[in-house]
Amino acid sequence: MTKAKAFxxxxxxxxxxxxxxxxxxxxxxxxxxxxxxxxxxxxxIPSIETIFKLSKALNIKCSKLMDLTEKELHPxxxxxxx
Numbered sequence: 001m002t003k004a005k006a007f008x009x010x011x012x013x014x015x016x017x018x019x020x021x022x023x024x025x026x027x028x029x030x031x032x033x034x035x036x037x038x039x040x041x042x043x044x045i046p047s048i049e050t051i052f053k054l055s056k057a058l059n060i061k062c063s064k065l066m067d068l069t070e071k072e073l074h075p076x077x078x079x080x081x082x
Contacts, residue, residue, distance in 0.1 A: 005042030006072035010065060012040045014058050029057035 001009075015025050022040070026033035031053060038044040046054070055062045 001073060002042055003069070003073065004039075004045050007046065007065075007069045008040040008042040009072045010068035011036075011054065014060065014065065014068065015040075018058060020058075025054070025057055029053040 015022070020028075022033050022036045025031075026036050029036075029050075031050065035044065039046055039050075051062055051065065055065050058065070
């Protein structure tokens with residue numbers, strides 16, 4: 001799995017856990033909905049600015065988003081954190 005796809009999967013999981021649509025997240029993060037879709041499908045790689053915007057809109061720390069991305073890349077790490 002690529003890093004972009006891992007980030008996208010983590011982003012989607014968090015968004016769904018927060019019961020947000022892509023449209024909801026796009027409005028809160030001030031990012032185009034199409035871009036959020038591209039992120040979730042691993043077609044785009046977010047800038048650090050975008051990661052901060054998404055984290056703020058999702059009310060989580062950037063490090064949490066990155067931790068979840070890392071877990072998507074390396075599922076064996078799940079046992080180390082839970």
